Amino acid sequence: MLQIRNLHARAGDKEILRGIDLDLKAGEVHAIMGPNGSGKSTLANVLAGRESVEVTKGQVLYLGRDLLAMPPEERAWEGLFLAFQYPVEIPGVSTLYLLKAGLNAIRKHRGLPEVDAIEFLALIKEKMKLVDIDQSFLSRAVNEGFSGGEKKRNEVLQMAVLDPKLAILDETDSGLDIDALRVVANGVNGLRSKERSMLVITHYQRLLNYVVPDRVHVLYNGRIVRSGDKDLALALEKKGYAWIEQEARGMAAGAPPSA
Amino acid sequence: MASSSTKTIQDLTQRDYKYGFVTDIEAETVPRGLNEDIIRAISEKKGEPEFMLEWRLKAYRNWLTMKEPTWANVHYPPIDYQNIIYYSAPKVKKQVGSLDEVDPELLKTYEKLGIPLGEQQRLAGVAVDAVFDSVSVATTFKEKLKELGIIFCSFSEAVLEHPDLVRQYLGSVVPYNDNFFAALNSAVFSDGSFAYIPKGVRCPMELSTYFRINAADTGQFERTLIVADEGAYVSYLEGCTAPMRDTNQLHAAVVELVALKNATVKYSTVQNWYPGDKQGKGGIFNFVTKRGKCLGENSKITWTQVETGSAITWKYPSCILQGDNSIGEFYSVAVANNYQQADTGTKMIHIGRNTRSTIISKGISAGHGQNTYRGMVKILKGARGARNYSQCDSLLMSSTCGAHTFPYIEVKNSTARLEHEASTSKIGEDQLFYCRQRGIKPEDAVNMIVSGFCKEVFRELPMEFAVEAQKLLGVSLEGSVG
Numbered sequence: 080m081l082q083i084r085n086l087h088a089r090a091g092d093k094e095i096l097r098g099i100d101l102d103l104k105a106g107e108v109h110a111i112m113g114p115n116g117s118g119k120s121t122l123a124n125v126l127a128g129r130e131s132v133e134v135t136k137g138q139v140l141y142l143g144r145d146l147l148a149m150p151p152e153e154r155a156w157e158g159l160f161l162a163f164q165y166p167v168e169i170p171g172v173s174t175l176y177l178l179k180a181g182l183n184a185i186r187k188h189r190g191l192p193e194v195d196a197i198e199f200l201a202l203i204k205e206k207m208k209l210v211d212i213d214q215s216f217l218s219r220a221v222n223e224g225f226s227g228g229e230k231k232r233n234e235v236l237q238m239a240v241l242d243p244k245l246a247i248l249d250e251t252d253s254g255l256d257i258d259a260l261r262v263v264a265n266g267v268n269g270l271r272s273k274e275r276s277m278l279v280i281t282h283y284q285r286l287l288n289y290v291v292p293d294r295v296h297v298l299y300n301g302r303i304v305r306s307g308d309k310d311l312a313l314a315l316e317k318k319g320y321a322w323i324e325q326e327a328r329g330m331a332a333g334a335p336p337s338a
Numbered sequence: 339m340a341s342s343s344t345k346t347i348q349d350l351t352q353r354d355y356k357y358g359f360v361t362d363i364e365a366e367t368v369p370r371g372l373n374e375d376i377i378r379a380i381s382e383k384k385g386e387p388e389f390m391l392e393w394r395l396k397a398y399r400n401w402l403t404m405k406e407p408t409w410a411n412v413h414y415p416p417i418d419y420q421n422i423i424y425y426s427a428p429k430v431k432k433q434v435g436s437l438d439e440v441d442p443e444l445l446k447t448y449e450k451l452g453i454p455l456g457e458q459q460r461l462a463g464v465a466v467d468a469v470f471d472s473v474s475v476a477t478t479f480k481e482k483l484k485e486l487g488i489i490f491c492s493f494s495e496a497v498l499e500h501p502d503l504v505r506q507y508l509g510s511v512v513p514y515n516d517n518f519f520a521a522l523n524s525a526v527f528s529d530g531s532f533a534y535i536p537k538g539v540r541c542p543m544e545l546s547t548y549f550r551i552n553a554a555d556t557g558q559f560e561r562t563l564i565v566a567d568e569g570a571y572v573s574y575l576e577g578c579t580a581p582m583r584d585t586n587q588l589h590a591a592v593v594e595l596v597a598l599k600n601a602t603v604k605y606s607t608v609q610n611w612y613p614g615d616k617q618g619k620g621g622i623f624n625f626v627t628k629r630g631k632c633l634g635e636n637s638k639i640t641w642t643q644v645e646t647g648s649a650i651t652w653k654y655p656s657c658i659l660q661g662d663n664s665i666g667e668f669y670s671v672a673v674a675n676n677y678q679q680a681d682t683g684t685k686m687i688h689i690g691r692n693t694r695s696t697i698i699s700k701g702i703s704a705g706h707g708q709n710t711y712r713g714m715v716k717i718l719k720g721a722r723g724a725r726n727y728s729q730c731d732s733l734l735m736s737s738t739c740g741a742h743t744f745p746y747i748e749v750k751n752s753t754a755r756l757e758h759e760a761s762t763s764k765i766g767e768d769q770l771f772y773c774r775q776r777g778i779k780p781e782d783a784v785n786m787i788v789s790g791f792c793k794e795v796f797r798e799l800p801m802e803f804a805v806e807a808q809k810l811l812g813v814s815l816e817g818s819v820g
Contacts, residue, residue, distance in 0.1 A: 127775050131767065155777035163775075167768045171790025180786065181776035188777075220790065237776065 080105045080245055080276045081126075081146075086137035088125050095121040097301035098137070103245070106273040110287055111280045112312060113298035114320040119280045120164055122298070123249040126278075127161040128154050141245065155181070156188035158244030162234035162251050164280075169221040174233060177221050178203065178240050185241060206239040210266040228259035235266040246270070247278045252286035264289030284316035299327045371420040374398065377525055380425045384494050384528075387501055397514035397524030404518045410681040411710040411742055412650045414623060417588060424526045424559070483541075489534040490545055493561050496532035503534055507565050511594040511631045511658070519590040519652075520627040523559045527592070530561035535570035535601075544800050546575040560591040566601035568634065573604040575803055587612075589648075590625045599634025599661065604642070606799050608807050611647035618677025618706070621649025628655035629685075632664030632693075640667040641684065642798045644807040649678060654712065656685035659693035659721075666695040669795040673811065674707025674739065683713035683744075688721035688754070697728040700792050702811075703739035714746040717754040724754040732762040733791050785812045 081103040088096040095118045103109050113119050124132050126139065128151035139146040146154065169177065183193040194202065203217065210232045222230050231251050238246055248267065252260055267290050271277070279290060287295070287309060295311040296303045299320075304327045305311065315323070368379050377398055381391040406417070483490050489500060496504050514524035535541050566572050589611070595603045605628075614621025624647075630639035641655035657666025668684035686695035701709040715726045732741035741762055749756065765787055773783035789796065789808055796804045 127771075129771055151771060151774040152777055152779050155775055161775050163772065167766065167772045169769055169772070169787060169790055171793035172786055177773065177776060177778075177786070180778050180782065181773075184777040184779065184782075241776065 080107075080142065081278075082138075082140040084138045084140075086122075086125065086139060087135045088121060088132050088137075089135055090121065090132050094135070095132075095301055096125065099298075099301075099303060101296065101303065103276050103278060105244075105276055107293045108271065108277040108279060108290065109294045109296060110290075110292035110309075110312060111278060111296050111298055112282070112284070112315060114324075115282070117298045118301045119282075119298055120249055123161055123164075123247050123278075123280055126154075126247055127151060127159065152184070153188075155241070156185050158185075158242075160238050160241055160243035160246045162231075162238055162246065162248040164249040164251075164253065166222045166225075166230045166234055168223045168225075170223055172221050173218050174221050174237075175199075175203065175217040178237055181237075182241060203236075203240055206236060209239050209269050210235050211262050212236055227254040228256070231255060231259070231263055232266070235263055235270075239266065239270055244274065245276050245278070247280070249280045250282060251279075252281055252283065260286065261289065284312045287312045297323055299323050302327075367423050368425040370423050372398075372422070372424055372526065376424055380526060380528065383425065384497070386494075386497055389501070389505060390497055393509070393514060394525050397521050398526075400515040401518065401521035401525055404515075404521055406518050410652050410712070411708065411744075412652060412679040412681050414650055414679075417623070419522075422588060425528050486539050486542070487536040488539060488541055489532065491532055493527070493530040493532050493563070496563070500532070500534070503565065504532070504563070507563055507594070507596055509594075511596060511629045512592050512627050517627060519625040520592050523561060523590045523592045523627070527559040527561035530563075530591070532562070533564045533572060533574065535566045535572045537567045538569040539567075540570070541572040544573050544575050544803075546577070558587070558589045558591065560589075560593075562591070562593040563596075564594070564603055564605070565596045566598060566603050566637075568598045569600045570598075571602045573606070573800060575606050575608075575800065577608045577610070577803070577806070587621075588623050588625070591627070593626070593628040593655075595628075595630030595639055597630065597632050597634065597637035597639050597661075597664075600636045601634065602638045602640075603630060604640045605630070605655070606803055607641075607643040607645070608799075608803060608810060609643065609645045609647050609651075610810055612649075613647050613676065613678050614649040616676050616705075618649070621678070622647065624648035624651045624653060626651075626653040628653065629658065630656070630666070631658045632661050632666060632690075634664070635661040635690070636663045637661050638665040638667075640669070640798065642669040642795065643671070643682075644792075644795070644799070644810065645670070645672040645680060645682060646810050648680075651678075651680040651682050653682045654684055656687070657695060658687045658689065659695065659724075660689045661693075662690040663692045663694075664690055665693070667798075668695075668697045668699070668713075669798045670698070671700045671702065671792045671795045671807070671811070672709055672711075673702045673704070674709040675704040676706060678705075678707045679710075680708070681710040681712055683711045685714040685716065686726060688715075688717045688724040688726070690721060692723040692725075693721055694724070695726045697726070697730075698794050699728075699730045700795055701730070701732045701741055702735065702788060702791070703732065703741050704735035706736075706738050708740045708742070710742040710744065712744045712746075714748070715756060716747075717749040717751050717756075719750045721751050722753050724751060726754075726756045728756070728758045729794075730758075730760045731791070732760075733788070734762065734764045781812075788812075 083099050083101040086096050086099040099122060111119055121132055125134060134147055179199045186193055212232055222233060234251060251263055255263060264286060279292060292309055295307055295309060297305040304323060368376055374395060377394050381394060512520050515521055533545055564574055595605060597603045611622040611624060632639055639657050643655060645651050655668060659666050666686050672680045672682050674680045683699060684697055697713055699711045701711055703709040711730045713728065717724045730743050734741055743760055745758060747756060769787055770780060770783050773786060774780060788811055796807060799807055
């Protein structure tokens with residue numbers, strides 16, 4: 080599904096990713112954890128194609144294709160979805176309208192007929208059950224005046240509607256109380272399948288109690304410094320990131336980067 | 339990679355003006371320049387009664403004493419008023435009774451513009467009084483309107499057929515000496531539209547006029563007068579496109595609306611005249627005086643405008659709220675792209691008691707465009723309980739454009755309530771990226787964001803017009819994020 084090789088990227092003058100390697104197979108859920116500023120969101124943005132982040136080195140293959148060569152919308156057409164950490168507000172544009180336009184663009188790319196308003200409404204109502212969203216939600220402008228929890232649920236709803244092959248969830252758990260977290264996690268679990276891969280980016284372990292990952296990677300200072308199974312997340316929760324920091328410093332002193 | 343969105347944006351904003359072509363029709367014109375003889379010649383060509391000529395001459399003499407206004411936030415080279423041809427009409431052999439008699443060249447032009455003149459418009463339910471250059475060439479639906487006692491015809495025809503109505507209302511809202519451009523228009527106006535809706539009649543269809551400037555170097559001086567008698571209702575649409583030109587063309591129109599007791603007039607405009615090229619060369623100078631008077635109690639006038647064209651727009655559709663409980667509304671989207679300059683807004687003059695007004699202005703600036711909102715809310719002494727709500731939002735799409743807001747408020751009655759809200763935002767890379775991540779192409783995404791921004795205005799437009807306006811907005815500035 081996704082192969083990341085020696086990925087370097089910077090925003091402005093600052094080098095943020097310093098050689099990421101990652102393999103994500105179809106149906107797998109990987110968690111990316113790390114302290115603030117470790118490059119988690121930058122990784123998500125690079126994969127989705129945000130232009131303010133510049134890739135300086137490395138390669139990303141997505142379904143065997145060069146992901147970095149595609150504009151953001153093409154990545155979406157090919158089934159890549161990013162649940163944003165900070166979803167933007169778009170005044171005057173309803174969620175319904177945005178999503179229908181997105182879905183139809185994706186369907187068009189795949190040679191499928193466009194869905195009309197009635198079909199779309201039926202589809203979205205079905206998906207709304209997944210995240211327990213009120214129907215009035217659809218006619219409201221995208222994220223405008225939404226609470227933090229509503230914004231995150233809206234992201235999961237959009238994921239459900241667009242039915243991606245690779246979903247990247249950028250701190251979808253941040254700012255949620257325990258009930259909202261459960262709703263969001265249930266939504267995400269409902270979307271797990273053999274065909275769909277997920278990259279779950281999170282600062283805290285608590286989401287991983289609900290969405291149990293196949294692998295956990297710890298990102299520190301732009302590199303993956305440790306990978307393991309779900310127990311790694313638990314260990315991290317117990318020992319804190321200081322443990323990783325110490326270890327990483329030791330590693331950097333002992334062994335120069337392979338690239 | 340970082341520049342790919344910028345590039346798309348440039349491609350899109352530098353799209354050529356879609357409606358640039360010139361129709362080859364022999365035009366009958368008067369010599370260049372302006373003097374009393376020219377005015378007499380115009381009046382004579384049109385076979386006008388004496389009162390009309392007198393009015394024109396009065397206006398002309400007044401104009402000579404007036405100075406071109408300089409207070410607007412627009413810049414342009416001096417206009418040589420003696421180098422303008424003030425009258426131009428397509429040569430027609432005889433009076434046009436039906437579409438079959440209309441010059442096929444003309445009809446082709448309309449087709450290119452996508453104006454459904456002829457059978458299609460019957461289906462669309464739109465009566466079009468098409469102004470080609472200065473003379474109306476075809477008026478449809480007249481018969482149907484006639485049954486209801488509605489008069490909808492060219493201004494020239496109204497002067498001949500309904501002189502009493504014209505005499506009563508012409509200049510009653512915008513006097514011949516109102517301002518420099520209105521005075522000029524009053525002196526030389528060539529044609530325009532006239533509508534009268536009798537007492538208690540609800541006009542069953544949208545009345546519509548398409549203006550089109552065609553002959554080279556011909557100033558356009560349209561005159562429109564709409565009168566809704568007691569309890570009447572009318573919705574009027576005005577839409578414009580113009581062929582591509584190298585020299586600047588002056589357009590100084592006057593629109594007067596009158597609403598008597600319990601009457602409602604809705605006036606909607608989509609203006610898409612040639613804005614000039616990417617370097618700011620050419621384009622229409624659009625200096626328009628539009629004003630409505632809510633003469634009777636409970637009357638209502640609504641202006642809705644989508645201004646995407648013209649090199650310079652100078653335009654303030656206003657309402658004089660004279661009748662008690664009368665309502666004035668102004669909904670505006672103004673776009674300034676490339677080197678366009680727009681100075682537009684409204685005046686709401688509250689005279690009667692409990693008069694209410696609403697102003698929603700959406701200014702969009704892109705490229706090097708300069709967009710100015712200029713509005714006045716005036717509450718006179720007798721306007722007890724007057725209320726106004728104003729909202730002015732500006733959207734910036736590049737780092738080289740500008741947005742300016744000049745709200746003037748004058749209140750002479752302490753019971754009045756006024757609210758003013760204003761915002762300025764820049765189309766964000768964040769918004770654009772969000773839409774693209776959902777699979778929406780950048781040009782569609784910008785369209786969507788801008789349409790969202792303008793939604794409150796678009797929903798005031800009649801349905802088919804709203805669709806056209808939205809498309810137009812897309813053509814004028816999709817993706818101008820810089």
